[in-house]
Amino acid sequence: MKQHGGGDVSQRIATISAHLNPHKLQFELCILNICAYNHNLKMERSSGLESAICRAKGGAPGFRVAILGAAGGIGQPLSMLMKMNPLVSLLHLYDVANTPGVTSDISHMDTSAVVRGFLGPQQLENALTGMDLVIIPAGVPRKPGMTRDDLFNINAGIVKTLCEGVAKCCSKAIVNIISNPVNSTVPIAAEVFKKSGTYDPRRLLGVTMLDVVRANTFVAEVLGLDPREVDVPVVGGHAGVSILPLLSQMKPTCSFTSEETAYLTSRIQNGGTEVVEAKAGAGSATLSMAYAAVKFADACLRGLRGDANVIECAFVPSTVTELPFFASKVRLGRNGIEEIYPLGPLNESERVGLEMAKKELAGSIEKGVSFATK
Numbered sequence: 001m002k003q004h005g006g007g008d009v010s011q012r013i014a015t016i017s018a019h020l021n022p023h024k025l026q027f028e029l030c031i032l033n034i035c036a037y038n039h040n041l042k043m044e045r046s047s048g049l050e051s052a053i054c055r056a057k058g059g060a061p062g063f064r065v066a067i068l069g070a071a072g073g074i075g076q077p078l079s080m081l082m083k084m085n086p087l088v089s090l091l092h093l094y095d096v097a098n099t100p101g102v103t104s105d106i107s108h109m110d111t112s113a114v115v116r117g118f119l120g121p122q123q124l125e126n127a128l129t130g131m132d133l134v135i136i137p138a139g140v141p142r143k144p145g146m147t148r149d150d151l152f153n154i155n156a157g158i159v160k161t162l163c164e165g166v167a168k169c170c171s172k173a174i175v176n177i178i179s180n181p182v183n184s185t186v187p188i189a190a191e192v193f194k195k196s197g198t199y200d201p202r203r204l205l206g207v208t209m210l211d212v213v214r215a216n217t218f219v220a221e222v223l224g225l226d227p228r229e230v231d232v233p234v235v236g237g238h239a240g241v242s243i244l245p246l247l248s249q250m251k252p253t254c255s256f257t258s259e260e261t262a263y264l265t266s267r268i269q270n271g272g273t274e275v276v277e278a279k280a281g282a283g284s285a286t287l288s289m290a291y292a293a294v295k296f297a298d299a300c301l302r303g304l305r306g307d308a309n310v311i312e313c314a315f316v317p318s319t320v321t322e323l324p325f326f327a328s329k330v331r332l333g334r335n336g337i338e339e340i341y342p343l344g345p346l347n348e349s350e351r352v353g354l355e356m357a358k359k360e361l362a363g364s365i366e367k368g369v370s371f372a373t374k
């Protein structure tokens with residue numbers, strides 16, 4: 001049976017309509033629907049958009065962004081929100097499952113970014129070639145009772161393979177790593193890039209934005225403020241006590257009782273677990289994470305565009321402490337990280353928290369490095 005493209009379909013409909021035989025019309029339209037469906041399936045499997053009928057080649061002004069793990073719990077809302085971002089001209093959605101459906105769905109949104117889908121390892125290189133920003137939420141999430149480190153055995157290999165693809169196909173891209181345990185997956189990515197001779201520490205960022213988003217929300221609740229007016233730096237890493245909110249440096253300046261500090265620090269550090277338990281086996285934070293990831297990716301893109309004073313917290317290669325990686329405020333620019341800010345003055349409880357955070361981080365960083373170098 002001939003596969004009908006868009007032009008063929010409208011011609012056939014016009015011809016059939018001219019006959020005006022209602023039974024025949026219904027039957028023919030049904031056949032045409034099946035043909036168009038088969039045709040679409042074929043095209044989605046390859047690229048999500050058939051280039052022969054698409055004049056937009058992603059050459060419009062804007063950035064080219066790939067999402068690896070795009071069909072997952074985070075990946076889907078993240079893909080949707082990135083499709084809404086006017087700074088994005090081309091959006092590549094890659095996953096090992098279900099990208100055709102997600103790509104087809106998102107590509108119908110009437111925003112300017114062109115969307116293309118890529119399915120399975122044989123399409124990874126096409127997904128990555130030419131990208132300016134690669135966001136990685138691929139990997140398994142926690143279930144109740146697990147720590148983020150319990151995900152290491154599966155996610156370490158996934159991140160390693162995907163970063164090998166980045167090194168080969170778009171070594172100048174900014175890379176945002178979401179996959180847990182972030183405290184180990186970022187060091188793994190660094191080792192992969194070092195091994196391939198493409199390492200640029202300014203371009204590798206672990207996404208800890210959700211900790212900042214939670215801190216702003218929980219602090220605003222306690223103080224009765226609008227969370228949009230609150231900015232709490234969160235430093236260290238992204239697991240348990242390595243998540244260190246610096247309440248003494250929040251904006252607007254506020255003071256807290258020791259009871260409030262203990263409550264807020266614990267709630268921010270355990271925000272992920274709070275969601276994992278509430279989802280009761282159905283995964284971890286996806287919607288708030290997609291929101292946070294887009295906030296962070298947008299900051300990276302504004303930096304790439306050359307905007308001034310784009311400053312966010314992220315887990316990055318760092319000399320702020322004696323550890324090789326640490327989350328703190330960074331300024332983003334045309335080359336990725338342009339400046340890493342020192343921690344600033346800490347109060348007594350933050351100094352204690354910093355020592356605990358560093359202890360927790362050291363082991364996770366070492367675990368990632370030795371996995372990638374062995």
Ligand SMILES: NC(=O)C1=CN([C@@H]2O[C@H](COP(=O)(O)OP(=O)(O)OC[C@H]3O[C@@H](n4cnc5c(N)ncnc54)[C@H](O)[C@@H]3O)[C@@H](O)[C@H]2O)C=CC1
Nearest residue numbers: 069071072073074095096138139140141178179180210289
């Ligand atoms: N950095 C952060 O603040 C946060 C990180 N996470 C982490 O993000 C990760 C993803 O979480 P969810 O989206 O909820 O999980 P999910 O299981 O819903 O989705 C993961 C997606 O990754 C895909 N995938 C698996 N192996 C792949 C590979 N080799 N290449 C490409 N795609 C692959 C799966 O097919 C799936 O679509 C987890 O590791 C989770 O712990 C979650 C929340 C916050």
Ligand SMILES: O=C([O-])CC(=O)C(=O)O
Nearest residue numbers: 142210271272273284285
């Ligand atoms: O807790 C988890 O497993 C997911 C995560 O990193 C978070 O929500 O902060």
